[in-house]
Amino acid sequence: MSEKSLTTKEYIYTTEDPFFSPLTIQMGPQHPSTHGVLKLNLVLEGEKIIDLEPEIGFLHRGLEKLAESMNYAQVLPLTDRLDYISAMNNNTGYALVVERLLGIEPPPRGKYLRTMVCELARIASHLLWLATHALDIGAMTVFLYCFREREKILDFFEMICGARLTVSYPRIGGVRVDVEEKVLEEIYNFIPYMYEKIEEYEGLLSQNRIWLDRTVGVGVISAEEAIAYGLTGPSLRGSGVAYDIRKHFPYDAYPELDFEVPVGKNGDTYDRYWCRLQEMRQSLRIIKQCIEKMPDGPVCAEVSPDLDMQVFKRAFRAEAWGEKTFIAFLNEGVELVPKGELYSAVEGAKGELGFYLVSDGSGRPYRLHIRAPSYVHISALPKLSRGHMVADLVAIIGTLDIVMGECDR
Amino acid sequence: MKERLREVLERFKVNFSAYIIDINEFRGQTFVILGDGSPIRDIVGFLKTEGFNHLQTLTAVDYLQKSGVPRFEVVYQFYSIDQGISLRLRLQVSEDKPEVESIVDLFPSANFFEREVYDLFGIRFMGHPNLKRILLPQNWEGHPLRKDYPLMPEDKPRDFLELVELKERLGGYGIR
């Protein structure tokens, strides 16, 4: 099959059967299991998928363009809206890229707090993934069990920063506010409870023969192919590649913590499922270490930029382009912040969440590109699902763990 | 790690010296600026044989009004998972002929990235199997991430108070 995704009209299927005609279905954007506003143009033979073409962009909000007109601190709440299921990771990722640009080092307590909330967010995200993945495959009880525990994590977020979903908790140079000891204690007590609950999910799924039938050997991708298709995070680790930003490009408190990167073997849906469950356990381990090792002190660096940081207005050249057109162009010669460009990534819950930032010294991002894991994962969807059935497609979408807010940006 | 990167860059310089404008470093990240019209497919192919197997991101920047350089820059960020080295290519693209060779056949993950760059910057990737708009509707006009894209729409945006006023005015005529 060529790399080119064929649309319905172009589609010519060579077959011996003169009466054969492919069935085309537009799955989504309001299909129950496309996880948001993903649309898939399917070409089917019976229930077998011959080809599919993802259609995205229904949730495009122009975040990258929007960021160009805000100062560095103001962009941070925008990143909440990327992968809104684990907003902490996005915020941290963005804060990190600006910190690296400005050369700020957060104080240790800030680092540990950020690591802790990131791991909590990872668990929350994996819980939502497990919930929807299991629901797609038909195990509806797991869905509600996962939400039960996710609710507790969201409660922690509420205690920490006053919001549950779009937290905006990390800030450039640390975190916005310290966490009370009482809350840390509650999170610490939550860890053994969560271990127990993971056992429960595993009891419902891991050994279940129906679950095995539905996931083993479905959506197989080899290690080389997975790298080539840009899969990252647990989707890649399911194929046996131990590529984890937390180990490869350590950030925050991760270098000081002891954790493993679970790796699968076969690169199928089951291995990715297994990896994520193990990752939840590792996350709990990290949280435990974070709370145990939590140093005292400030949570934010003193050189951290203010929320109302100074910016240079960009020059407008209105006359040449008519009254209503504004052009923002590079400020040459001014330098409020260092000039330069850098790419920095964090291990988001879905995979490698990268920020490519170009600074022109004006205090606003000149260009902010977000490398969203879901975006790349969706591009691998045709490869993964060709030749499988519609029911498997649902499992494969689930196993890639996509969030359209992040994909469409 | 550093040595390995230096080795690769040495070989890079030998092979493609004609196209390299600058090799530099910022905050520990090495990048190579390539001139307009570089054979990017060959260069990426070379990097792939050197072990850069992970294309972290592909994007573009519009340096409108920056003196003395072509307007666009297409950015390729590579990483070698086995060797732990990363390298960024910045390929300059002129405004007159915004065309770049596609690298989809080398890195399938570039598929959507290139479509995105085409969609938002209007840089065409020659040889891409399915180059059409991806985030915006197919009938969208213009490329929004270009710096000369109008920030204000043709109709002035109405803020809330104006909307209330309008509604009251229309309400006087019995229109809801």
Next chain:
Amino acid sequence: MRRNPYYLLFRDLLGGLLITLKTLFRKPVTVEYPRERVKVYPSFRGRHALVRDPETGDARCVACLKCVQVCPSRCIDVKYEIDEKTGARIMTQYNIEALRCIYCGYCEEVCPVGAIVLTEYFEYSVRTREEAFFDKEKLLKNWDEFIAKYTEKVYTNKFWNLKGIPDVLKPAPKRKQLEVPVKRG
């Protein structure tokens, strides 16, 4: 897996059934919302309010426009006049479009005097857009409504007194504990 002798005994399926059966006899976690309330934790970012100063009975805002400046969604609009005698700014209009607000809490964090606050009141669905447009009077009324149910003696907010943040980053009035006594009557 298939070679496992337990496969024939359906142990995997029975184990799953047992888990659901156990849950059947456990206490459900549902909160029956209108009758029961979830606990809202302090400094939850809910409905906006302008803090009514218990001494003057008016808003504490000094029209420094910092909130207008930092608001990422640009939903705050402040108008002010200059007092001719003292030269001080007097805030005349304070508008918030709650439908545009993204509840990041930057305004309350940046406010040097603790004038604007996102209260812990979260149930404020409205029927018309006008109701979600908060002007100064409405914002003060929001504060009164919120404080009427507030049980503590002084109100303070996590984002007013940023714990763990170096003093350099705070505006001068916020370097000491900022709180509002709650007056009832």
Next chain:
Amino acid sequence: MALGESLPLHLEILIVLIKIAIVLGVFLFHAAYTVYAERKILGRMQARLGPREVGPYGLLQPIADLVKLLFKEDIVPAEAHKTLFKIAPLLVLTFAIVNLSVIPFHPSFIIADVNLGVLLILAFAGLGTYGIILAGYSSGSKYSLLGGLRSASQILSYEIPLSLSLAGVILYAESFHLRDIVEVQVNSLFGINVFPQILGFIVFLICAFAETNRAPFDLPEAESELVAGYITEYSGFRMGLFFLGEYISMYVMALLISICYFGGWAFPWWLANALPFLKAIPPTLVLALKVYFFIFLFIWVRATFPRYRFDQLMSMSWKILIPLSLINFLIVALIKWLGV
């Protein structure tokens, strides 16, 4: 039957009509409250509460549902084949209800006392599929069409092991009449059929799930794949009819399991001899308790298991269930030959 012989025709018809009214009334009520029970039990199994708002403990919920379904707009899609679209839910419901006519609820309470009861049930169960296939075909939606096709192949594959596993029971009782099946099995060596025919029972149970389109075999209406399968385009009362049909066929299957494998309204002889007071329990109640247990099992399984894939379901039917049911048939034949 003792009733019909001495009575004039019109009286006999009247009696049958009254019986039908009773059975219909009881089962419609049961179907409605099974929905309630299902929601409640599923809720509790999922650590939530289930319906609670309408009436005490939400007990009036089925009535509220009924009112809602009745007053909803009845949408017939423009692309649909109008006649078939309207007939399909009726077919499903009718063939589910007709099954009840040959099932004995009490040794002397049976609407149509025909000798080929089991065969009739198998036939009607097969016919009921037409309703689903027609619904899928006539809706004019591709999801519905796939749902209908899945249903067709599913029923086709599961009719066979279902019939074959029942064949063991029939062979054992040497009768197609469900009353005879009960009477023979409670007086046999094992008391209830499930002991010698454990294989047949497992096969029948799995097939019952598949026949009624219940989880883990709810492929024709798999909501995560096919939106709602063949019911995607239905709304209001027509959708309600499908659900009614589904729940009634669930009852039919539960009744069949209890009658064919668990001795129906009677207790096995060894239990009845050991605990004589059991004989005082009214037979219908005994049957009802057994049926309720299986209905609970249906709900319980739905709460626990993921869904099978379409092709796995088929291959399981052909590769595992049919051979198993044949083995079961052989075992029964052996027992018969040995004369125990």
